[in-house]
């Protein structure tokens with residue numbers, strides 16, 4: 312195991328896990344989400360000419376991926392800084408920033424944001440979904456990919472000495488591609504060396520999460536230190552969720568604040584509302600983590616969105632009125648992230 316054992320690695324260096332406080336396990340503070348560009352679904356109104364105006368807020372919320380400018384979150388560092396200050400005021404302590412290679416990870420900006428706001432920021436190592444892999448990434452062997460990931464954690468990434476504290480979000484499509492399979496195996500090998508946390512973006516099929524865990528496990532990964540993201544758009548059947556939970560990963564509901572009629576990437580999916588998300592929680596609090604996965608401008612407070620404090624300000628009170636106890640809330644927001652993020 313590495314010298315990071317018993318610590319959490321932030322962009323400002325290793326910290327004692329007890330310092331993390333409330334943690335959002337899946338956010339983006341600076342990401343270029345152009346790869347998400349998607350035409351509005353059949354029947355939707357056309358894109359307004361000047362979309363960031365009050366009268367177009369509803370259109371943007373319903374069609375966030377059909378407006379290219381909306382996908383440039385990396386242009387909004389000032390607004391993100393203000394939001395992180397508000398997040399601290401609302402009781403937030405830590406944010407896991409899930410931007411990996413292929414979607415414009417910006418470690419110097421993350422480091423500056425952490426210094427300016429006092430929020431602990433944990434950066435992600437590794438590679439996103441296949442369509443963002445470069446030719447060089449595709450050509451790498453599992454061994455080479457492992458070396459790159461290990462180096463991003465131990466020495467720093469993107470030509471900086473800023474170190475990543477988690478592997479992921481590692482992106483997969485459905486079906487999982489050859490290049491993604493190699494990255495998953497490399498992720499498992501790197502995790503076995505480092506004893507570090509891993510977080511996965513599954514493809515959009517209920518079969519994807521279990522298949523990913525199978526590949527990781529076969530390659531020596533530690534499922535108990537792995538988060539499966541985006542379950543709120545992936546597994547809807549209660550029995551299927553129960554079966555998946557038995558595999559032992561953390562279960563992540565990370566699209567809080569996303570309420571849209573047509574989920575363009577999979578029109579068969581009915582995106583749950585925030586209230587409906589809470590219905591999946593019963594009995595899982597020992598393995599649950601939650602977040603917003605903000606990756607578009609319209610979700611920032613500056614553009615009329617819910618911002619990074621939505622869970623702390625609005626969802627926690629709703630959890631309490633739905634019979635989730637304060638002790639369970641603390642597990643979900645503090646204890647589970649802390650245990651996941653601590654190096655073995």
Ligand SMILES: CCC(=O)NCCS(=O)(=O)O
Pocket residue numbers: 339342344347414541544566576604606
């Ligand atoms: C970069 C963030 C991202 O792509 N999130 C996608 C979320 S989901 O729509 O696939 O659930």
